[in-house]
Amino acid sequence: MTTQDVGIVATQYFQSTQPLPLASGACLPEFTVAYETYGTLNAARDNAILLLHALSGDAHAAGLHHPNDRKPGWWDAMVGPGRAFDTDQFFVICSNVLGGCKGSTGPTSRNPQRQQRWASDFPVITIADMVNAQVQLIDSLGITQLHAVAGGSMGGFQAVEWMAHHAERVQTAVLFATSASSQAQAIAWNVIGRQAIMRDPKWMNGWYDPSEPPCDGLAVARMIGHITYLSDQSLQGRFDHRYQQGVTPRYTLAEEFTIESYLGYQALRFNERFDANSYLYITKAMDYWDVTTGYASLAQALAAWQKPTLVLSFDSDWLYPTAESQKIVTALHHTGADVTFRELSSPAGHDAFLIESDLQNPIVRQFLLKHR
Amino acid sequence: MTTQDVGIVATQYFQSTQPLPLASGACLPEFTVAYETYGTLNAARDNAILLLHALSGDAHAAGLHHPNDRKPGWWDAMVGPGRAFDTDQFFVICSNVLGGCKGSTGPTSRNPQRQQRWASDFPVITIADMVNAQVQLIDSLGITQLHAVAGGSMGGFQAVEWMAHHAERVQTAVLFATSASSQAQAIAWNVIGRQAIMRDPKWMNGWYDPSEPPCDGLAVARMIGHITYLSDQSLQGRFDHRYQQGVTPRYTLAEEFTIESYLGYQALRFNERFDANSYLYITKAMDYWDVTTGYASLAQALAAWQKPTLVLSFDSDWLYPTAESQKIVTALHHTGADVTFRELSSPAGHDAFLIESDLQNPIVRQFLLKHR
Numbered sequence: 001m002t003t004q005d006v007g008i009v010a011t012q013y014f015q016s017t018q019p020l021p022l023a024s025g026a027c028l029p030e031f032t033v034a035y036e037t038y039g040t041l042n043a044a045r046d047n048a049i050l051l052l053h054a055l056s057g058d059a060h061a062a063g064l065h066h067p068n069d070r071k072p073g074w075w076d077a078m079v080g081p082g083r084a085f086d087t088d089q090f091f092v093i094c095s096n097v098l099g100g101c102k103g104s105t106g107p108t109s110r111n112p113q114r115q116q117r118w119a120s121d122f123p124v125i126t127i128a129d130m131v132n133a134q135v136q137l138i139d140s141l142g143i144t145q146l147h148a149v150a151g152g153s154m155g156g157f158q159a160v161e162w163m164a165h166h167a168e169r170v171q172t173a174v175l176f177a178t179s180a181s182s183q184a185q186a187i188a189w190n191v192i193g194r195q196a197i198m199r200d201p202k203w204m205n206g207w208y209d210p211s212e213p214p215c216d217g218l219a220v221a222r223m224i225g226h227i228t229y230l231s232d233q234s235l236q237g238r239f240d241h242r243y244q245q246g247v248t249p250r251y252t253l254a255e256e257f258t259i260e261s262y263l264g265y266q267a268l269r270f271n272e273r274f275d276a277n278s279y280l281y282i283t284k285a286m287d288y289w290d291v292t293t294g295y296a297s298l299a300q301a302l303a304a305w306q307k308p309t310l311v312l313s314f315d316s317d318w319l320y321p322t323a324e325s326q327k328i329v330t331a332l333h334h335t336g337a338d339v340t341f342r343e344l345s346s347p348a349g350h351d352a353f354l355i356e357s358d359l360q361n362p363i364v365r366q367f368l369l370k371h372r
Numbered sequence: 373m374t375t376q377d378v379g380i381v382a383t384q385y386f387q388s389t390q391p392l393p394l395a396s397g398a399c400l401p402e403f404t405v406a407y408e409t410y411g412t413l414n415a416a417r418d419n420a421i422l423l424l425h426a427l428s429g430d431a432h433a434a435g436l437h438h439p440n441d442r443k444p445g446w447w448d449a450m451v452g453p454g455r456a457f458d459t460d461q462f463f464v465i466c467s468n469v470l471g472g473c474k475g476s477t478g479p480t481s482r483n484p485q486r487q488q489r490w491a492s493d494f495p496v497i498t499i500a501d502m503v504n505a506q507v508q509l510i511d512s513l514g515i516t517q518l519h520a521v522a523g524g525s526m527g528g529f530q531a532v533e534w535m536a537h538h539a540e541r542v543q544t545a546v547l548f549a550t551s552a553s554s555q556a557q558a559i560a561w562n563v564i565g566r567q568a569i570m571r572d573p574k575w576m577n578g579w580y581d582p583s584e585p586p587c588d589g590l591a592v593a594r595m596i597g598h599i600t601y602l603s604d605q606s607l608q609g610r611f612d613h614r615y616q617q618g619v620t621p622r623y624t625l626a627e628e629f630t631i632e633s634y635l636g637y638q639a640l641r642f643n644e645r646f647d648a649n650s651y652l653y654i655t656k657a658m659d660y661w662d663v664t665t666g667y668a669s670l671a672q673a674l675a676a677w678q679k680p681t682l683v684l685s686f687d688s689d690w691l692y693p694t695a696e697s698q699k700i701v702t703a704l705h706h707t708g709a710d711v712t713f714r715e716l717s718s719p720a721g722h723d724a725f726l727i728e729s730d731l732q733n734p735i736v737r738q739f740l741l742k743h744r
Contacts, residue, residue: 023623026623120625124625126623182613183604183613184604184608184610184611184612184631185599185608187613187629188599188607188611188635191629191631191632192635195592195595195636198625199572199589199591200571200588206625216571219567220564220568220571220592223560223563223564224564227560227564232555232556232690236555236556238556239556239560241553241559241662249396249660251396251397252496253492253566253653256659257559257563259563260563263564263567288621318604318690
């Protein structure tokens with residue numbers, strides 16, 4: 001099947017002047033959700049799919065903002081005519097999470113009560129808070145029920161939250177490389193990333209000048225994250241023991257191995273596009289994530305969800321390993337949901353859900369069309 | 373069998389005024405090796421075992437320095453009468469590595485040519501350089517041939533280096549949780565740890581005031597290391613999702629999870645005992661480690677070694693996984709060495725070699741006595 005790109009798209013903004021109550025008991029006095037849409041909402045308003053992004057994602061899932069853009073949106077290979085999220089069939093929505101720095105309200109936004117940016121006065125948020133903001137977004141679009149929610153990693157957390165607490169608003173769900181609760185090792189990596197940022201003297205308790213952010217701390221945090229997203233095998237294949245210059249070592253404390261320059265480059269690019277406080281708030285929301293909180297079991301937490309569900313994991317993903325997906329599958333067997341589970345084989349590690357579109361497209365496409 | 377502690381011990385110092393040529397082509401004009409010994413060298417001078425420490429270890433492998441010491445040496449449970457390294461049978465030696473900060477020459481030592489400490493003028497060193505300094509130490513003790521070399525992790529690197537390039541000086545070898553070359557993921561963690569230190573403004577290109585070291589960078593480096601030493605499973609069992617205070621979250625950017633306070637505590641203790649520049653030099657030596665450099669294969673590199681060898685790995689060790697030990701075992705089958713290989717079952721991850729003395733003691737003890 002030939003597929004097509006979605007072309008030029010623009011980010012839109014949903015602005016609420018109503019307060020948003022948060023899980024912590026605090027309240028956001030007003031909030032904005034940045035979002036993009038691809039395809040057309042049908043007359044019945046029942047063909048919408050909400051894509052949910054991971055830690056470093058944003059609303060720009062597909063297409064280009066400008067014809068000269070170097071890269072399309074983060075899930076472009078999955079969105080468009082003939083692709084999994086087929087814009088000839090579906091109205092695809094993607095919004096930036098609350099706490100983010102790509103247009104939705106977060107620590108870089110203006111605090112209306114103080115007439116300055118929120119910085120570390122921003123309240124701690126949760127995955128449930130992110131989803132509550134998304135519910136208001138789809139309300140504003142006149143959508144009563146989504147055909148699907150779909151997301152990987154932290155995007156999958158949000159999808160599971162929709163399943164657990166907004167089951168009546170969703171018809172099907174697609175989970176990629178995710179978990180129903182954050183595990184200790186994943187929390188630990190986030191903790192260390194936050195420590196790197198908060199120990200950077202430029203962090204200044206969150207009140208850094210936006211022109212002089214704690215870029216060294218964020219760089220180290222990103223490097224840690226990056227290694228957890230790749231498999232041991234793929235790292236070894238790409239970098240092995242190779243030197244940047246020639247085949248013999250220079251015996252220097254400076255950059256020597258290709259993996260060193262690669263990580264340095266990744267960190268630099270990340271600093272260009274991400275805010276350090278957002279990184280703190282979003283990773284903390286991830287660490288609090290446990291959909292079973294307040295329930296006797298995961299099956300209890302998901303009791304309201306009896307809809308078709310596609311669960312995909314990757315055999316080389318050690319950050320959210322297959323065992324985490326299997327817990328969700330087992331719980332859904334208890335609720336009586338119609339679950340399809342596939343562990344896909346890929347050397348790409350956790351990042352596979354962003355990369356392995358050839359593997360994912362036919363499976364996800366078939367699932368979504370079958371339950372149309 | 374009842375076993376005994378080795379009691380009170382003192383660190384000793386071997387000082388060489390002869391230059392030590394290094395793999396890089398540079399030369400240390402003079403050097404000191406701090407070491408400890410347990411047990412008695414026999415008249416034939418053939419009962420010595422050299423213990424080789426890992427990244428954060430030192431010469432103090434066993435016993436107490438003072439009766440009031442809070443903790444004994446790092447491998448105390450393996451050293452003493454009735455234990456694996458039986459001081460009734462063997463003369464056990466452990467020395468601090470070159471580049472270290474516990475008495476052997478390293479970046480905190482005085483540079484005799486500049487009359488100030490070496491800091492980042494210290495030359496980059498390798499595992500081979502560390503072993504060359506150890507060779508001079510045993511020469512100074514009048515030991516022609518060691519009964520055994522034994523070490524885990526980076527200690528195992530040194531043991532493999534002894535096997536490859538000083539085979540005539542060693543009778544047997546015991547390797548724990550180690551590898552014949554650093555793999556890309558292990559290098560990456562070290563790279564990120566070094567980045568954390570070198571991006572700390574207090575590092576000052578290595579010329580920090582010893583009273584104001586880059587403790588935040590070293591803290592982050594240690595936290596990263598610490599998580600790689602533990603298994604996913606042990607972290608989950610010990611920390612899960614637990615909060616430090618009570619059973620409900622406080623929703624704060626500050627410390628919340630027990631894993632956060634644990635990592636903070638570990639980092640604090642590490643800063644009390646370790647030098648940031650030493651961390652840079654030793655991890656760089658680890659990253660350069662590849663005993664096959666200059667050989668067609670690992671079997672070629674180990675061709676001179678045809679002695680009894682015990683190789684132990686741990687099933688939950690993901691930093692130096694069993695597959696790395698198996699490469700050594702396969703190569704030794706080619707050389708015709710008498711190899712015993714055991715993958716031990718432990719939830720302790722890479723740290724198992726420091727912790728699982730009950731598992732290790734009988735196996736190692738039997739091996740060493742059998743080949744006495």
